Amino acid sequence: MTAAAKAQPESLEIEVPFWRSTRGLIAIAVGPFVALQILKRVIGDAFPDWAKLLPDSVVPNISEKINQFTDHLKEDQFLGLFNFRQLSRRIAGWLDWPLDFFDGILRTGDGSFGIPAVPWVAFVGLTAILGWYLKGWRLAAMAGGCVFYLAVFGMWDNAMLTLGAVLVAVPAAGLLGFGLGLLAAKQRWFEKILVPYLNILQAFPHFSYLLPVAVFVGLSHKAGVIATIIFAFPPMARLTILGIRGIAPEIIEAGEMAGATPFQMLWKVELPAARRALMVGVNQVIMGCLGMVVIASFIGTNGLGQELRGALNSLKIGEGLEIGIAVVVLAILLDRLSQAWSDREPEHREEVSTGERFKYVYAAAGVVVFSIIAGFVTDSSKIYPDARPILDEAGRTITNADGTIQKLDDWTVSFSGITDSVIDWVKTQDAVDAFRDFVLVQILLPMHDAFVAVPWIAGLVLIGGIGWAVKGPKLAASASALVAVLAFSGWWFEAMETTYLVFAAVVICMTSGVLIGIWASGSERRVKLTQVVLDTFQTMPSFIYLLPVIMLFRIGPVAALTAMVIYPTVPAVRYTMLGLRGVPEDKIEAAKTSGCTERQVLWKVKMPLALPEILLGLNQTILYTLFMVMIAAFIGGINGLGRPLFLSITNSDMGAGIVIGLCVACLGLIPDRLITSWASDRKTQLGLD
């Protein structure tokens, strides 16, 4: 109860400035766009050329500087001993040990000690028991089922490779994030450095992580793991700061009053008290890692990502979908187990019999004994029978050394044939082409022309103006500074080409997302159902969304747009649900007793109160769309920043790669600044904090 405590808003009846009201927001969002169009019509080419696109002569050649610096790090010795690349490669080499360790357990076994890899039967059983121990039989069935899926669909080897990579990347990213977060939570000056860095890092497209790692570590399985670690650690750092800062001051004081030393304080008081936030961080790290291991296959990571990319390259949709689901299955497995672990509230234990107390241990021992015995009976219990890679004239057989022919078991199943025929049928429908051409000609191309015609100076003024209206000169300055970065990067035109597609996708995602969110918040059951669907979509490797669209639509903007809209709709739905369900019950009751119909309750009470939350959803949607537009560049046919980003990787052009990555980050950070600022002010006004 220090006097420095945050001042309460004086009264809720204060005059809300127009710009911060809901109507004002709409005006802010739509008005400038309309104004700009009118401006364009009226004054036409009134903008001088330099105001439209900065001439190359004033664009600072940062890429060149970065490349020089990179070369310096790659080639030049410092202290006359070694160069930076040698150092980074050596440090990266330390990852070999844990990677080999997990690979040994999961796949190869250990030859020198004659220890085999964990048989699939044992893995299924042990995972189920872990689920049982953490939560109960439902989780047990789910966890066991997940592992079983990997075996049945013939994904075992690749899934274990990916799992091994994730099991190394998650603790590494977790510890890195935790360490940095802890330091930031304890030292203000470090927080001031770290947080802006995290902001930029989290707005960087996935692909931007690849090139620096490729340059300083090389191409290899572990290089991909390192890119994954770097990609996945920021949420952990953030949540560590949040968790440590969020501990009730009384808890800290209780620790101090007990006379705890700083170390005891950290270890016995702060960390356990921040456990929830830390576990959320771990969970996000897991998700981040699984999202990245697929993309990391570009720089040599083996496993499901590599397979998926192969399937994508050869347009094998059914197969790709199965691999994608395998990634989802791994994600769900790790997510649910870690969630169950973090949800476990400690509970006192009644006195129980020894058998009851050690039931999990007994069960696990049972599984181990069973799989050892089964191993003597048949090898099929160790390695799931999967004959697909082997071909012989007579079908799935191999010829033994003594000349006998042996038919191989194949227990794997696949539904890829069905998927493929569905896609084949759809793509022959004429309506598909008609739809594509309509969207392209009527909607996308006019939008494209409007966006690329925006002079950078107009963008600067526009964004600055919005910032001023939302919060004042400070926000105006920071937002327009980000626009200036885009203009001076020399990539303004490409950035606007990207923006147009992002804009189109965001409109689609938000419209459908909010509508789905409204529908879903209707009942408890719908909420549950929607959650499951959203979780699945969100954990699907983003590449998956590219698959069907290249088959359906010719390579081009419509295909890219279609690939882009599914994933970013997820946060739109999520936050709409969150906002609507977070409306205080008494407000709804007040509306009902005032005689509102259901519809009136929704539009006059719930939606305005949920708006700040929905806008935070918009913010996420924009970020996700930006990630997707970069990934969509992989299927080609769109211009913008994606193509040069790919080109920078393939040319090992660090400078261009980093500058383009920064541009994408700026595109994400501009709406982020504006929206989060507006939403948090609005929440305070509405007393929803």
Next chain:
Amino acid sequence: MKKLFLMLCAVAMLAVACGDSSDSTSDSAADSADPIVIPIHNWTSQIVGAEIVGQILQMSGANVEYITSDSGAPVYEAMCLGDVSLVHEVWESSFGVPFEENVAKGCVVDAATHDTKTREEWWYPAYLVDTCPGLPNWEALLEEACYSALATPDTDGNARYLGGPVEWQKKDPERIAALNLPVTVVNAGSADAIWAELAAAYASEEPIMNFNWTPNFIDAVYDGAFVEFPDYEDGCFDDPAWGTNPDSTYDCGNPKGAYLKIGTWEGFEAKWPNAYKVLTSINFTNLDLATMAAQGDIDGMSVADNAAKWLADNSDRVDAWVATAG
């Protein structure tokens, strides 16, 4: 702060000091047990060929490991560092530049040249000649009837040229600018994306122009030809004065009869002397590559099946290659 710096220095020293010594090569004649790392890229013959090369090296007693990677500069840089041990399909007009750069540096060895002669160029189906009578001459593309037939809504009136993945480093935009062509490049994400579109267009005889190369399976399935640009000569890619456009490079086609090479890391021969002998004896012909591509892209064989079939069909040659090991 000073303490921190000293600590960082200590860590750095330690890192370098305890680094593994697997890079060092042994003088004994026996091959190292460390795996030979073979990259996998994104077109069929390369993927299948990688599997074949890997199996052949395994027959000679080597351990092999695969990694997927970008086929552009990064893989040559990786080969320079020894992360990747070899690249068995170095296409001159796609990857000649990064390959030769690293060979010049000395960290990559130009180990062998396949008999295969390659060409990578713009390609069109035969029926397109009805619309663009001047083909195969590139100037046919300057006719309005031709380029507007090839136009799609998103190309702003220009002809649409379906190029390969960005990472194949084709200088299409440069060439279009140099020759002042009314063409827009649309880059596909993978080779198969091109083939899928070609198949659809070919079935209904829609105009299409796309990237293709030889040896490939395309000639076996589709009737068509390469566009003939001004012949490539030394200087076209780096001397603006060369060619029809005096102010610009790339005013020519890609080299015809270009090489297909095997490159290795400089330490390959010393580390795996036997495997090196086998590897350098491997020699793919145009037919080999076309067969691999056809088995995969037409017959839909899995990579493993495809490689197994090729190895079985060519067992004599394979045995001879393996036999070169001491």
Next chain:
Amino acid sequence: MSEAIITCSNVWKLFGPDPQSFLDRHNGDPTPEAIKAEGYIPAVHSATVDVHEGEILVLMGLSGSGKSTLVRCLSRLIQPTAGMITFDGKDLLSASDKEMIEIRRHKMGMVFQHFALFPHRTVLENVAFPLEVQGVARPDRTAKAREILDLVGLSGRDHYYPRELSGGQQQRVGIGRSLAVEPDVWFLDEPFSALDPLIRREMQDEFIRLQAQLKKTIVFITHDFDEAIRLADRIAIMYEGQIVQIGTAEELITNPATEYVEKFTRDVSREKLLSVASVMGAPTSGVGLSHVTPDSKLSDVAAQVLSDGGPVAVVDGTGETVGSLTRDDIINALFKDSQ
């Protein structure tokens, strides 16, 4: 009067951009106006108070009055901006971090408003925590913790987690934890204000019982004047960071130093608080047979006086008549404000 364990003189705690130099500029005694003008917030404004051995000193004030901050200065959870605090005769403010850890480990205990229990530890582990950080061996600290749990009436709940207990039970754990090291001084920061009224009452009784047994030196914070009256030996009333008056409850009621104190005391049930001695008149004739003692509370004697009709003699322990009490005396004392 017994010896002061804690002395606190002219303690300041200012929040603001640079409190130290601000105080220096105003010779250590800025006026409230100056403080306000420069945007500082005086959480504690020149507080001077002693805590005597074995007494219960209640710091009383509304929220934001600085009582919590002051008690945190006394335990040095917060470093005061200026002033002097001694603990057991030693200068507390110059103690090193290490010394502070030692002092807290052995001489101070604190109970918190929201219990501040460690959610990840069982009841037993919570109570044993202060011993654990001292490095007391597990069997010893467990035994001690069990003993304490007995004392606070929680035996049998050793292995429950805080989440599984009611609010009252949780605060018993909090009290138990603060007593585990047998501290000399016991700080209680609004320990019962988060509890339901009925439970609060019960906990106050429990507290009185415990104190009768333990006889600690106590600094107790509350915003509830009734609670202060029930428990306090002395009450210090705080307003905007300043201690406006220190005294027994009766002194505060009969002789409020400021209007603020008077407003505070207005609504208390005076009959339970005022003693006969504070309202009686001079000895007079015509008293009846019955008599009352001077230290009885008015509530105990009212019925007797009112039914007697005439004045009642006030007779002290030695049998001497020290005064008389009339019906009017009582009515005047109880309803002074309404006149």
